[in-house]
Amino acid sequence: MQPEQRPPSETGGESSRQSGSRYRREEIVRLATSTGLASVEELAGAFEVTASTIRRDLAQLTAEGRLARTYGGAMALLSHAEPSLRQRIGEAFEAKRGIARWAARQVVAGETVLLDAGSTVGALAHELRWTSPLTVATTGLTSIQALADAEDVHVECLGGTLRHLSQGFVGPLTEAALERMTFDRVFLGADSVTADRGICEAELEQTRLKELMARQAERVYVLAHATKLGRRPFHAWAQLPDGWTLVTDDGAEPGAVAPFHAAGVEVVVVDAEGHVAGPPD
Known part of the structure; x- marks a missing residue:
């Protein structure tokens, strides 16, 4: 699992960090949509951030209704609708x-x-x-x-x-x-x-x-x-x-x-x- 490109730097000012967080969360949604599931460990490795950072991202995305939390990760909502x-x-x-x-x-x-x-x-x-x-x-x-x-x-x-x-x-x-x-x-x-x-x-x-x-x-x-x-x-x-x-x-x-x-x-x-x-x- 790899993001399409490296996110904006999070080591700069507050604006840069917010931009990096937004990018990372968009990429998390994209990855979860393409694979069906996304684990905390895989995401932390892909974005080179801590597991705690990823958990905060997942909590935010869940609160926004964009992902559903699973044990150890998250899954995309409505990306894999069950066919009748x-x-x-x-x-x-x-x-x-x-x-x-x-x-x-x-x-x-x-x-x-x-x-x-x-x-x-x-x-x-x-x-x-x-x-x-x-x-x-x-x-x-x-x-x-x-x-x-x-x-x-x-x-x-x-x-x-x-x-x-x-x-x-x-x-x-x-x-x-x-x-x-x-x-x-x-x-x-x-x-x-x-x-x-x-x-x-x-x-x-x-x-x-x-x-x-x-x-x-x-x-x-x-x-x-x-x-x-x-x-x-x-x-x-x-x-x-x-x-x-x-x-x-x-x-x-x-x-x-x-x-x-x-x-x-x-x-x-x-x-x-x-x-x-x-x-x-």
Whole structure:
């Protein structure tokens, strides 16, 4: 993280120091907007000032409504608005379909599987219509609709509070239902995913639920097309247990996939038909 240019000198008079502070705060907003998050340590190093100075800057920017404070730093407001499920359904359609087809072939008739909310997992639910007998528990309206008339698929609807943006259920009622069940496999969606922090979501309530979902299953899969890898658009994170599998599409760049391999994550790269394409060269 580097500012575009060095700020005006803060060693001169009062006017110069004020100018330098204004410049630095504008740059902090720019950096937070471009990266999604900005930590106190990174900002102090970038501007060659103390952590206390940065904390005062963040407090001022928060008071002005330009940033939101997070643990250890800040995030930009409104720079990464969460898209609705309707907006996401049409994005990367071929990639999502390929991921869903591969994921469906992992499910064995007679299993009990858990499906997250989201467009890619919803595509998987459609593919599972022909895998029977099967028990599917889900927090997503899209999956419920896809399986509603699949007679040999027993569907458990994990109700709770509906998030209209994601068309999924969250909250204590959803969590209470989950705690009474275990699963052979869970398929999780993600706003983004990184090798070091796990799944990134817009709200902490979502990440708490995803962590619980992962704990209740023997096998954990994260379905995320290429543009979701390595991004950090929000401040809420779900940590994943060891041994999880990332399923992505063959549009993923080598640099985006490499951190997952290095972290010991199993990575499956598939083409639009759901066939394993292998890691990108």
